[in-house]
Amino acid sequence: MTITAEIHLRSPLLPLVSVAELEQTDGVQCPHVIGLEQGLQQLVVEINAAEPLSEETLLELDDVIEATNLGTARGKEVYKLSVVLRELIAEAFKNTPDAGLVDAIQITPEGWYEQKVFKDYPAFNTFRTSCEEHGISVEIGSITQDSSTSEESAPYGLTERQYEALSLAMSRGYYEQPRQTSARELADELGISQPSLSDLLGRAERQLITATLGPSPRLEMLSQ
Structure with missing residues (x-):
C-alpha cells in the first residue's frame, strides 16, 4: 500500500x-x-x-x-x-x-x-x-492511496478496506485526546457515509482485539 x-x-x-x-x-x-x-x-x-x-x-x-x-x-x-x-x-x-x-x-x-x-x-x-x-x-493538503494492493497484504486479518480506514483514522488523529478529526470528515475522505465509516472502524477494532488476545466467548459475543 x-x-x-x-x-x-x-x-x-x-x-x-x-x-x-x-x-x-x-x-x-x-x-x-x-x-x-x-x-x-x-x-x-x-x-x-x-x-x-x-x-x-x-x-x-x-x-x-x-x-x-x-x-x-x-x-x-x-x-x-x-x-x-x-x-x-x-x-x-x-x-x-x-x-x-x-x-x-x-x-x-x-x-x-x-x-x-x-x-x-x-x-x-x-x-x-x-x-x-x-x-x-x-x-x-491531500492524501491518496495506491489501491492496487491486494487484500492479502493487510495485517492482523484485516481487510484492505478496514486497514485503510483504521490507518487513515490514526494518521488524522482520530484516536488522540482530544480528537483531531471527526468521523464525518474521515467518511468524506473515504467517500462513504458516516455510519459505514463507524461500522468499518468497529469491525477493524474488533479484529485487532481478536488477533491480539485470541478468540474468547466474550469477544465472540462482542462481534455479534
Whole structure:
C-alpha cells in the first residue's frame, strides 16, 4: 500500500527558509536533497530572483556552510548548497526513513511545501508524529492511496478496506485526546457515509482485539 501526501511543513528552523526570506528572492525550489552525514545535507536549489544571489550572500545565512552557483536552468539560478540542520530538524528527519520526495520542495518564508510518498499509513503517521514532536507543524493538503494492493497484504486479518480506514483514522488523529478529526470528515475522505465509516472502524477494532488476545466467548459475543 503506497500513500502519496501533499503537505506543508511549518517551522522557521527548516533549511533555506532564510533564503526565501531574502528581499531579492521570488521563489525557491529544491528538486534534490542528498544526506551527507548526520546533521548535514547537500541541496540543489533553483532560485527565482531579479539578480543572481552572490555566493557570499548565501554564506551569510546561518545554516549555509558552502555555496556554489551552477549557472542558469529554466530561467532560474541554480545553486548547490551544503547546509547544517538544526538539531530538532535533524532528529525529526532521522526518524522518518519510509518516505520519499515525489516533486521539488517549494520553500517559502513559512516553511516547505512537499509531495511525499510513504510505504503505508503507519509510515505517514510516524513521519507526522516525528515532525510535530520536534516543533514542525504538518498541514495536509491531500492524501491518496495506491489501491492496487491486494487484500492479502493487510495485517492482523484485516481487510484492505478496514486497514485503510483504521490507518487513515490514526494518521488524522482520530484516536488522540482530544480528537483531531471527526468521523464525518474521515467518511468524506473515504467517500462513504458516516455510519459505514463507524461500522468499518468497529469491525477493524474488533479484529485487532481478536488477533491480539485470541478468540474468547466474550469477544465472540462482542462481534455479534
